[in-house]
Amino acid sequence: MHVIVTGGGIGGLSLALSLHQVGIRVRVYEAVRDPLPLGVGINLQPTAVRELTELGLGDALAETGIATQRLKLCNKFGQLIHDEPRGLAAGYRWPQISIHRGELQLMLLRAVRERIGDGNVRTGMRLRGFEQRGGRVRARFSDEDSGSDLFEEADILVGADGIHSAARRQVYPDEGVPRFAHQILWRAAIEAQPFLDGQTMVIAGHFDQRIVVYPIGKTAGGKLLTNWICQMTVPDRAPIPEHWNRRVGKEKVLSAFERWRFPWLDLPTLIERSQDIYEFPLVDRDPVPAWSFGCVTLLGDAAHPMQPIGSQAGSQAILDARTLTRALAETDDPVAALERYDAERRPAMNDIILRNRNLGPEAAMQLVEERAPSGFARIEDVISQHELDVITRSFATAAGLDVATVNHRPSYLAP
Ligand SMILES: Cc1cc2nc3c(=O)[nH]c(=O)nc-3n(C[C@H](O)[C@H](O)[C@H](O)COP(=O)(O)OP(=O)(O)OC[C@H]3O[C@@H](n4cnc5c(N)ncnc54)[C@H](O)[C@@H]3O)c2cc1C
Structure with a gap:
């Protein structure tokens, strides 16, 4: 099986590492010629840190980032509304890692280059479109410098090309700009x-x-x-x-x-x-009714661009990569694997997109603002612990983040 991944961001690179781990041939096409450590902070939830650890990157993550131990929600005056342990302090077997997004991307890129070979990471190549014929896909890329076209055929194409995904635009041509x-x-x-x-x-x-x-x-x-x-x-x-x-x-x-x-x-x-x-x-962007179309699918921000609430986007892109790889590793039928991946991941991600429009797990902050706009003497008089727990637990469950699930689920891929 040969897979083309378009987009060398957090999602695309995690997918390349995962496919390599199970022996599936992969080539990455990234539009940027020389990726630089761009962006600022991003958070990796323990469930995603578990996956990167099982890819052999746990030590590198720990050296580069910070193992976040607590999350405090406050009102606009800095008064404490809610304080919860995170990562190891919350009982997960893996930490939550807060890290520079660009450093994380370059760390993944180095690992990808080492493992699948430099020749299989083509930078400065932008996906322009694809066509499917006879159960295979033929993708067209343009060289960002010369403008010349390059075509490559594969069994599967994964659009991991971010919020402006060219792959998504081809399957949803009328979608327009992000919301x-x-x-x-x-x-x-x-x-x-x-x-x-x-x-x-x-x-x-x-x-x-x-x-x-x-x-x-x-x-x-x-x-x-x-x-x-x-x-x-x-x-x-x-x-x-x-x-x-x-x-x-x-x-x-x-x-x-x-x-x-x-x-x-x-x-x-x-x-x-x-x-x-x-x-x-x-x-x-609004949730979509399908990510997988024959032997083409979407992943990460291309599949579920969400508001940055609850520190989810990077972690969920990594989970997409692991779920997709497991589906491909467990069948010889690529189309069936892509459909299974879609069914396993899309409903939950569509739910998170909508929850995040209403502040997701941080909705308690808005309730406190409405009930006590001038501040409070005792938080218990404004919002109960029960109300706080319902909001945060409901989101954690929806996002697949509760401690028992993360700690006790089997590995996606045997290390
Ligand atoms: C430059 C940059 C800075 C960011 N900064 C932050 C930040 O500070 N904090 C934060 O939380 N999130 C940030 N994000 C978003 C965050 O990385 C994603 O939300 C999340 O990690 C999901 O990753 P992804 O791989 O799906 O998408 P992305 O990380 O957006 O990666 C998509 C990749 O696809 C490439 N690409 C785009 N179009 C094409 C094409 N047609 N053909 C080939 N390649 C293409 C892009 O260059 C990019 O490398 C940033 C994204 C980018 C691209």
Whole structure:
């Protein structure tokens, strides 16, 4: 069996490693000629860390990222709403890893090159389209420098080419641009003194204005590379294109978040000191009724672009890769394998897309804002522990993240 993967992001590279692990021939086509460590922070949930560990990357992850131990949800004044253990502290056998997205991508890329050979990673090659005939697929790529075309035939094509997937566009030609939720995200990563215990992720605010802050790596002198995101509703703003690397001036961010200074976190100073701040619109796409079409399927953001709530996108792309590989390894019929993968993964991911539009596991923050907009003396008077547990547990179950499931499920692929 020969598989073409288009897109060398977190999902496509995890798939290439997984296919290689079970002896399936794979070639990756990535549009960017020289992938750089782009992006800021991303979180890998224990279920995804388990999969990368079973691919032999556990030590590299632990060295590069931070094993996050706690998640705190706060209101806009920094008052604590909910505090929960994460990763190892929550009883998982694998940590939650917060990591620089670009470092993670390059770590995966190095492993892919070593294992499947440089010749099977074609960079600077953009998928333009494909056709299916006689149970096989013929893909057309264009060289980003010369513009010349290259064709390759395979048994399977996997579109892991992100939110602007060319593969998805071919099977859903009328879908158009991603859905803008009238919110903007400003993001940066900066070296800073640890806040709290140096292993905590904080989300504060409410639906219309919130921050997410967490460390993603160690730097010299006991400092930590600290990821911050400021998100706010911009009702009158026209949709902006989704470029991951569009920079924005700090004045805009500072003026919106100048009051977000808590005894344990000085956000305005972090913003002030940040050199590169990126602006990204809050976007997703509607759930679709199928990912697999004959011998072509979609994976990761190409299949289920979701709002970045609950730290899911990277982890779920890795889970897609493992599920798809298992389905391919267990049958000689590629089309049946792709249908099985679709049936196993799509319903849950479609559910998460919709849950994330309503703040997913962070919905408690909006309830607290509505009930106590000026703050509170005792959180128990505003929201009960039971209500908090229902919200967070319901999301964890939907996303396949509850501790017992992750710890006790069999491996997707025998290590
Ligand atoms: C540059 C960049 C920066 C990001 N920064 C962050 C971040 O800071 N925090 C965060 O949480 N998420 C970030 N993301 C998104 C995050 O990586 C994904 O949501 C998640 O990891 C799922 O990964 P994916 O592999 O499905 O998609 P992606 O990570 O988006 O990867 C898709 C890959 O496909 C390539 N590609 C696109 N079109 C084609 C084509 N036609 N042919 C061939 N290749 C193609 C892209 O260059 C990219 O490498 C970023 C994505 C990108 C591309």
